[in-house]
Amino acid sequence: MRISVLGGYREVGGNKILVEDRDSRVMLDFGKSFGVWKRYFSVFVNPSKDSLKHYLIPGLLPKLKNVYRRDMGAVELGLWEGEERGLDGVLISHGHADHYEMLFALEPDIPIYCGELCLGIMKSTIKNKREFFNPGGREREFRTFRSGDLLDVGIKVRAVHVDHSIPGSYGFILETSEGCVVYSGDLRLHGTSPQLTRDFVEEARECEPEYLLLEGTRIGEEDGMGEDYVFDTCLNKTKGEEGLIVLNFNVRDVDRLGTFVKLAEELGRELVITEKWKGIVELYGRDEKLKRMIPTPDRHPFLIYGGEGENRIEADEIKRRPGRYMLAIDPYKLPILLDVEPEGGTFIDSQSEPFDEESELDHERLMNWVELFGFKYVHAHSHGHADGVELKEIVEGIRPKKLIPIHTESPELFKGLIGGDRLVLDRVIEVV
Numbered sequence: 258m259r260i261s262v263l264g265g266y267r268e269v270g271g272n273k274i275l276v277e278d279r280d281s282r283v284m285l286d287f288g289k290s291f292g293v294w295k296r297y298f299s300v301f302v303n304p305s306k307d308s309l310k311h312y313l314i315p316g317l318l319p320k321l322k323n324v325y326r327r328d329m330g331a332v333e334l335g336l337w338e339g340e341e342r343g344l345d346g347v348l349i350s351h352g353h354a355d356h357y358e359m360l361f362a363l364e365p366d367i368p369i370y371c372g373e374l375c376l377g378i379m380k381s382t383i384k385n386k387r388e389f390f391n392p393g394g395r396e397r398e399f400r401t402f403r404s405g406d407l408l409d410v411g412i413k414v415r416a417v418h419v420d421h422s423i424p425g426s427y428g429f430i431l432e433t434s435e436g437c438v439v440y441s442g443d444l445r446l447h448g449t450s451p452q453l454t455r456d457f458v459e460e461a462r463e464c465e466p467e468y469l470l471l472e473g474t475r476i477g478e479e480d481g482m483g484e485d486y487v488f489d490t491c492l493n494k495t496k497g498e499e500g501l502i503v504l505n506f507n508v509r510d511v512d513r514l515g516t517f518v519k520l521a522e523e524l525g526r527e528l529v530i531t532e533k534w535k536g537i538v539e540l541y542g543r544d545e546k547l548k549r550m551i552p553t554p555d556r557h558p559f560l561i562y563g564g565e566g567e568n569r570i571e572a573d574e575i576k577r578r579p580g581r582y583m584l585a586i587d588p589y590k591l592p593i594l595l596d597v598e599p600e601g602g603t604f605i606d607s608q609s610e611p612f613d614e615e616s617e618l619d620h621e622r623l624m625n626w627v628e629l630f631g632f633k634y635v636h637a638h639s640h641g642h643a644d645g646v647e648l649k650e651i652v653e654g655i656r657p658k659k660l661i662p663i664h665t666e667s668p669e670l671f672k673g674l675i676g677g678d679r680l681v682l683d684r685v686i687e688v689v
């Protein structure tokens with residue numbers, strides 16, 4: 258059995274972990290490394306979607322045989338030998354791009370396993386839908402699962418829900434010939450549903466794992482502040498505000514969405530979202546469980562900025578009565594403010610997942626917009642990842658024989674949690 262951390266090694270995100278056992282080869286996540294991306298590319302400097310070389314040379318994709326799309330030049334690059342596929346399947350832990358976005362380069366007949374909600378999130382988020390779902394006119398194969406399902410991907414895998422800043426997040430428990438290998442995905446214990454992570458910890462412990470691949474984004478931090486903190490801070494800072502309230506947050510984070518729906522109710526304001534988030538809000542509204550997390554399921558709590566159709570609102574109306582609205586705006590749409598022309602008001606910055614293209618809009622530029630309209634600036638935010646204290650609880654709960662830190666820039670800091678040779682800092686782990 259061999260575990261290769263091809264992406265997510267000494268970096269936050271870009272997870273691509275290959276587990277090979279006997280004749281089976283399973284990939285855990287296949288995400289985009291924002292670190293590598295930003296080193297060479299930006300919104301305006303892009304690799305060619307048709308050329309595998311454009312991704313292999315900068316290191317956005319690892320060199321692997323018999324997995325990449327032939328219509329992107331995989332054969333010419335010597336990356337295909339014979340016809341047999343080099344992967345039995347890819348398991349996607351959740352719908353953040355640093356865990357799934359590189360899937361578009363894989364041959365579409367390699368099955369992709371993901372949660373049902375995760376597939377819905379990918380469908381409503383991905384920009385290049387054709388390359389992703391129908392490359393070269395061939396439909397990509399997705400197999401969806403629910404928490405507790407036992408999947409046969411060559412290796413037997415159990416998917417178990419975890420709590421993270423996006424719904425439909427999972428960890429995986431792999432039954433290999435050398436014992437159990439556990440993969441955390443991204444998780445936390447301070448969110449609104451910590452029980453999900455606790456269920457995963459319990460299931461993982463029961464298999465007495467040989468290895469735990471654990472995310473360590475915030476291993477060096479201690480601050481388990483949850484959504485209550487975000488709500489209280491925002492309420493305190495906006496009570497009595499008569500101008501417009503602008504929100505900068507990721508609507509895919511259903512906890513945060515729930516927090517701002519609650520805040521809008523408390524302040525007697527209407528929540529306005531941009532077109533980009535319409536699909537996500539509708540997706541969550543159709544989900545029985547998530548509907549309950551957005552506290553007003555019995556009425557449509559959102560207005561959509563511009564465009565045609567129901568529940569729409571124009572700039573002029575917001576301009577006339579800014580005190581009636583809370584405008585959730587994604588950073589690409591900040592120029593909307595030039596139409597709304599707010600005079601003062603409050604700008605709440607509450608981005609929950611920094612590993613996103615949106616973070617390309619740097620803080621300095623954001624602050625320039627805040628200043629341009631004389632907004633009061635409020636930063637209130639609860640992390641999507643477990644802090645050092647929570648990670649300790651997770652490690653002690655799962656009791657792995659060995660721990661492999663991933664999704665972190667500081668794997669050495671895990672020394673404080675697990676002793677001696679039980680901490681594995683290698684990139685490739687061979688077990689014979």
Ligand SMILES: [Zn+2]
Nearest residue numbers: 270353355443
């Ligand atoms: Zn991540």
Ligand SMILES: [Zn+2]
Nearest residue numbers: 351353421443
């Ligand atoms: Zn994530």
